[in-house]
Amino acid sequence: MTITIIAGARPNFMKIAPIIEAIQTKRKHGINIKHRLVHTGQHYDKNLSHTFFEELQIPLPDINLEVKSGTQAEQTGAIMIAFEKELEQNPCDLVLVVGDVTSTMACTIVAKKHRVKVAHVEAGIRSGDMDMPEEINRIVTDSLTDYFFTTSDYANQNLKTLGISASNIFFVGNVMIDTLLKNESRFKKPSFWNSFKLEPKKYLVLTLHRPSNVDEEIKLKILITKISVLSENYKIIFPVHPRTKKHLNNLNLNFKNLKFVNPLGYLEFNYLVKHSLAVLTDSGGITEETTVLNIPCITLRKSTERPETCEVGTNVLVGNDLEKLSNAFNKLLSGEWRSGTIPELWDGKSAQRIVKHLIDIYQL
Structure with a gap:
């Protein structure tokens, strides 16, 4: 099984790092699963992209599409054109997108038009604010996604309200927290x-x-x-x-x-x-x-x-x-701020759950 993983902007890098590590671990144990990492280049400032690959010990991307900046439409179009060529040259079994940036939505559209299944990590979250470009990205992405990996019960309920089958929704926790907990001692x-x-x-x-x-x-x-x-x-x-x-x-x-x-x-x-x-x-x-x-x-x-x-x-x-x-x-x-608690499954093991579910889905 070959998974194409999409990273485009700073938040994506923290989310893909533990997923790639979990894939590599399963591969070392003889599971037939591998990944291809596509960096769309949506964030091109060194401190917003390349530094994160170094610090989070993520393997360098197999390709950088180098789309850089532009209006929402220009950037979306550039990502779609570049990713379509990438997908034609390097077919895969699944495209895995994370979060809610422009790259997430654009690559999802391209994948589905190529009849490739899509897994969305951090699916189902909603702000209700249509002035946010990210909210549009979430809605479009989730309308096309096949497998939904969620961070909370709120996200689960949002998806079920849309008529998504519960069998395609996987409550796995928060991969951002996997990265946070793993690297806390290295801050x-x-x-x-x-x-x-x-x-x-x-x-x-x-x-x-x-x-x-x-x-x-x-x-x-x-x-x-x-x-x-x-x-x-x-x-x-x-x-x-x-x-x-x-x-x-x-x-x-x-x-x-x-x-x-x-x-x-x-x-x-x-x-x-x-x-x-x-x-x-x-x-x-x-x-x-x-x-x-x-x-x-x-x-x-x-x-x-x-x-x-x-x-x-x-x-x-x-x-x-x-x-x-x-x-x-x-x-x-005045020192009156309330002390919070940690949400369910934000325990540093979300990526392991994601990869296990993918292995079960594809019966590897």
Whole structure:
């Protein structure tokens, strides 16, 4: 059995790493299963792609489609054209996609048009926010997928509501957490730790990249200004996403506690998160990691596709509501933030379950 695995953007790399390791382990035990890794090139910044292969010890891709940036339509079209050629030249039994980025949707469409079955890791999650490109990617991908690997019962119920047969839904847990737990002991201090005079629990981490937060410069300035003022004497470490950087250049933000840094590798970023007082983010994946690391997380979005991080984890949604943001800071700085618990099956063994199910499905 040959599985073509798709990776396109930073979140994908953390998800494919344990799956590839699980495949390799089964192969060493004589199971007839192998993979071909296709990097679409959707993220091409070194700190957003190549570094992750090095740090997470993922074998280099068999091919990089090098599609790079563009509008949603341009990028989707470029991925589909390039992946169609790849699939014709290297047929497979199954295409495995992860998450909800453009590459996930585009490669799913191509695979199904070539009559190749698709497995979707992290299937069934929904935010209900159709302004998010990722929500469209999720809906399209799940409408075509054959095998659904889910992270939560919420995802299971979403799929069943759509009429998906329970026999094709596999609750396996969260592969992002496989990578987090495996690498936690390897987290390392960022190079700026000493120069910024950082101390554990004495700083905050901020990440922003979603269009709803960063594309309108006035809104972005108001948001960052409010965060900087509310943070009082706490430093804010802000790894700047390439999408956000072009807007920040025009805002002239000069708060003493606001520290802009380049995008970080996986090990440095998660060291920063693990030792922070709290994280402010509009990333879905980071809310999962903060929940497992028991770090307070303020999510600058009005909805989430990961409700378990709010219901049992450490996450609180505030959107761009400045009053809700202020209330969250009051709880944080007064020490009243609730301690979360870890969702079911977020135990570091999700990839093993995925590969076992695939072996059973194909009777290897």
